[in-house]
Amino acid sequence: MHDLWADLHIHTSCSDGLLTPSEMIRRARDVGLSAVAIVDHDTVEGIPEALETGRECQVHVLPGVELSSQFQGRDVHILGYEIDYTDEKFVGHLALFRQERHRRIVRMVGNLNRLGLKLTIEEVEEKSKGSSIGRPHVAEVLMEKGYVETFQEAFQRYIGYGTPAYEEKYRILPDQAIAIIAEARGLSFLAHPGYAVTDDLILHFIKAGLDGIEVVHPNILENRTRYLIEFARSHGVLISGGSDCHGGRDGCTLMGKYNVPYAMLEDILRERERRFEKKEALLSGGNVETEG
16 A cells, blocks of 8 residues: 655645645645645635545645744744634634734835835735735735846845835734634644744743644754654654645745655544544533543
8 A cells, every 4th residue: 555645734825825725736636645734824715625626636635724923023833733714713813814914015015115116005916816915925016027036036125024125914922823723623733943943932832732843844954853753752742744835936846845644644633533522522511531
């Protein structure tokens, strides 16, 4: 029997990816993946389409999201897996985050205008095929108008951290992101923790309810992957990984190059089922075994 593989970090055109959910799922099938997690930024808009195409292509689709937070001046991204993407309170949180994203981009466009670069928020909105607008859409307009030659140059010169047009994100704490995901009956994972993310920091997030750590990612070196796997095991949390594929927006298609064993997904599903069943039993007043 052939080994089965998954990619648990995929973005679509519903946030800042280039391809639609259906296109991403078909590409996953074509590169031999058996499962993917759709984790668009602050939106679950693409999940129904991805699930439907996944059934057609026999690719398991894990409903997810990626939330941005900040802690001690550092950006911290939290992945949510197997969320209830129809939960009204959860959907309300995402609507607020998207609204704040739009306000940020409006301010950024204003900054670019003051620098003498002529573009409008309407032009940026046109690049955003989904409901979650972001800096990559600004970069596309800057490239189209000839202000920069590459996607990377747009960030380095104008819209990256510390550049003249940069604007801060709407701030929530990682603890809040973890709680929001838990309320939507999902599991939370720390996304792509590099060497700058200390053990003490990860332990703080685990104490706040973090369920797992992303250990495979294009920005995580092999030695760091091995360390994170052992760290997760020693602290009783799950692991995940994936390509962070945006459909080739960065100049290359990463899907199929940062796979993880399908068994990793099965561990996530088992833990989510175990926790959800336990919570339902407690809420319904069911019997809970105790020692003694």
